[in-house]
Amino acid sequence: MRAAITAHRDSWVTEADFANLAAYGVNAVRLPVGYWALADTAAQAAPFVEGVAKYIDLAMQWAQQHGTAPSPGVRHR
Secondary structure, three states, X not given: OHHHHHHHHHHHOOHHHHHHHHHOOOOEEEEEEEHHHHOOOXXXXXXXXXXXXXXXXXXXXXXXXXOOEEEEXXXXX
């Protein structure tokens, strides 16, 4: 299960997506973040699989590199 989720996260949103958005003139991107992404432990993140912080960081970096303003928003239950 973890491998499938990692493969999904590795391919769902990529730097190319941010480059394409910038090419179309998009200058802001909303990044919805689930509350579990901010959990300190796997137990707090349950039933979701932890490890998403890396992907949030990448999305923020890619957005900034391509001239779009990232706007993260934490979603809760």
